[in-house]
Amino acid sequence: MSVEIVEVGPRDGLQNHPATLPTEQKAELVRRAVVAGSRRVEVTSFVNPAKVPKLADADELMAIVRDEPDLVPIGLAMNERGLNRAIAARVAEVNFVVIVSDTFCRRNQGMSSAEAVAEVLRLLPMARDHGLGTSVTIGATFGCPFEGEIPLERVLRVVDNLEPAAPDEVALADTIGVAVPSQVQRAFAAVRERTSANLRGHFHNTRNLGLANVLAAVGAGARAIDASVGGIGGCPFAPAATGNVATEDVVYALERSGISTGVSQDAAIDNARWLSGVFGTQLPGMLSRSGGFP
Amino acid sequence: MSVEIVEVGPRDGLQNHPATLPTEQKAELVRRAVVAGSRRVEVTSFVNPAKVPKLADADELMAIVRDEPDLVPIGLAMNERGLNRAIAARVAEVNFVVIVSDTFCRRNQGMSSAEAVAEVLRLLPMARDHGLGTSVTIGATFGCPFEGEIPLERVLRVVDNLEPAAPDEVALADTIGVAVPSQVQRAFAAVRERTSANLRGHFHNTRNLGLANVLAAVGAGARAIDASVGGIGGCPFAPAATGNVATEDVVYALERSGISTGVSQDAAIDNARWLSGVFGTQLPGMLSRSGGFP
Known part of the structure; x- marks a missing residue:
């Protein structure tokens, strides 16, 4: 059995990390991930640079890494302008985002959850027409910081509503790190019944359950896992x-x-130690401190 | 379904933590654990004070907390002298230790694994005769820092060899934090077939899999979990x-x-914040930073 690790450090990681990296070091992070064995790397997001200054170098970064051997660069897009930039930058895949709860979705991307679904239905075929791989990340699947519990039915409705676009991949994301494995298992098993898309899991370690949830997702059919x-x-x-x-x-x-x-x-540990050195701080991952076993 | 959390902070936690607490603050840690809802608390270990200076106040600490309402104080003992001290200190339970690998067992308690089993077979009935609850923690069940992988058969042999003493409880301990949930599940399921003792799980979060392993142990029949x-x-x-x-x-x-x-x-989070304040450092637990959900 095998599972693909999608490296999201350059985008989801750096976007939300206190420190900032210069573009050339972001490119090195991407290259190192590929050397370690990740092919799919979420390189950047094509969003308004005024709103997300940390990713203002999206086009420049893609220009540096685009022809890296073995790299399958992924770009995030939330609207048509972003998609067009991603296409021009020659990403191999575009990742769209729909957040299940309206409050969170509005704060994240200025539209309701239903509007975000409609946007994906409109844009995803355009991405496919340009030969791009397509995935949709469903955010706040396991809980919302504004609306609290998210019933699984709401997640399934989003999955159903996305089906006409037939994304290559659907990710269930525990955006705020509240899920437990039994909940993850149920959600992945239920989503698997509704779509023929590949499933990906996206977990934060906020409550120390990140790896437990990764293993639950994989056990319930996830074929890819996001990690930074x-x-x-x-x-x-x-x-x-x-x-x-x-x-x-x-x-x-x-x-x-x-x-x-x-x-x-070994290479993944080496990358974490390198990045820790670049930032001059200890990072949350544990294997770079403990080492492997045996 | 319910699982008992055995608070091991005062012993396993403090013994191996860089900072030291004065006896009165250890007593407060014990009291706070009981107020939060843990009844069974591993208060201390009756070992050679010259070898483990951090626990040199074992008798004094027990004298302070012994009559705390609702507390079931547990003391660790590795030889007859320790057991006699534990009995005199009026612990309610004694916890013995056998480490599966000889190298580790010799370094920890100066005897081979087989010798440690023999010692338990000799001492446990004495503890029972004094009306104490009895448990045996089997250390390095999932891997040893000196001998590497530990085949499950070796663990099962230790369990079988302990059976004549009929301990009330047997704990499988991932002393160095290398286990993964599938391994934990297999071990607990196999041990459950061999003994009528209650099962307890003991996990370290060294490789970020602590909670994953807790859930796997509980799923495979553990009725108690150690935590600090x-x-x-x-x-x-x-x-x-x-x-x-x-x-x-x-x-x-x-x-x-x-x-x-x-x-x-809430009380458990409050205790972690209190202890973090006492030490003046951030502690590894996450819930005291993230808060609960929803």
Whole structure:
């Protein structure tokens, strides 16, 4: 059995990390992830630079890394302008976002959840026409910082409503880090019944359950897992939320469970140590401190 | 469904934490754990004070807390002298330790694994004759810092060899924090077939899998879980090993999974914040930073 690790450090990680990296170091982060074994890397997001200054170098960064061998660069887009920039920048895949709760969706992307679905239905075929891979991340699947509990039915309705666009991949995201494995298992099992898209899991370690949720998602059919080097990241709308699950920790958890990832644990640990050195701070991932086993 | 959280912060936590607490503050830690809802508390260990100076106040601490209402004080003992001290100090339960690997067992308690089993077979009936509850913690069940992988068969042999003493409880301990949930599930399921003792799980969060392993153990029949306030602790023979799973994090993971613990999440978080204030440092547990949900 194998599961793909999608490296999201350059985008989700850096966007929400306190420190900022210069573009050339972001490019090195991307290259290092590929060398370690991740092919799919969420390189950047094509959003309003005034709103997300940390990703204002999206086009420039893509120009540097675009022809990196073995890299499948992913760009995030939330509207047509973003999609057009992503296409021009020659991403291989575009990732759209729909947040299940309206309050959170409005704060994140200025539209209701239903409007975000409608936007994906309109834009995704355009992306496909340009030969791009397509995925949709469903945010706040397991809980919302503004609306609290999110019934699974609401998530399933979003999945159903996205079906006409037939995305290649659908991700269930625990944006604020509140899920427990039983909830993850139920959600992935139910979504799997509704769509033929590949499933991806996106987890934050806010309440120390990140890896437990990764393993539950994989057990219930997720074929890809988002992770960030060193576990960098956060969530702008949930200040206490800590980073994505750390790439090197996910590699340990999966490989020691007999699930191959294609990512070298030593190289992933080395990347986390490098990034920790660049920032001059300890990062949340644990394997760079503990080392592997045996 | 319900699972008991055994608070091990005062012993396993403090023994291996860099900072030291005065006896009166240890007593407050014990009292706070009981107020939060843990009845069974590993108060101290009756070992050679020259070897473990941090626990040199074992008798004094027990004298302070012994008559605390609702407290079931547990004392650790590794030889007859320790057991006699524990009895004199009026613990309600004694916890013995056997480490599966000989190298680790010799370094921890100066005897081979087989010798440690023999010692338990000799001492446990004495403890029972004094009306004490009895448990045996099987250390390095999931891996050893000196011998590497530990085949499950070796663990099962220890369990079988302990059976004549009929301990009330057997704990499988991931002393150095290397286990993954599938391994935990297998071990608990196999041990459950071999003994009528209650099962307890003991996990460190060294590789970020502590809560995943707790949930796996509970799913496979563990009726009690060791945890420490704030996640304090470590392992003297595995320098990179971080603390026990944090009490407040375990409460969140179990309660949100529909498993009751009898421990108040708010009180557990409050205890972790208090201890963090006492030490003047951030502790590894996450819930004291994130808060609960919803």
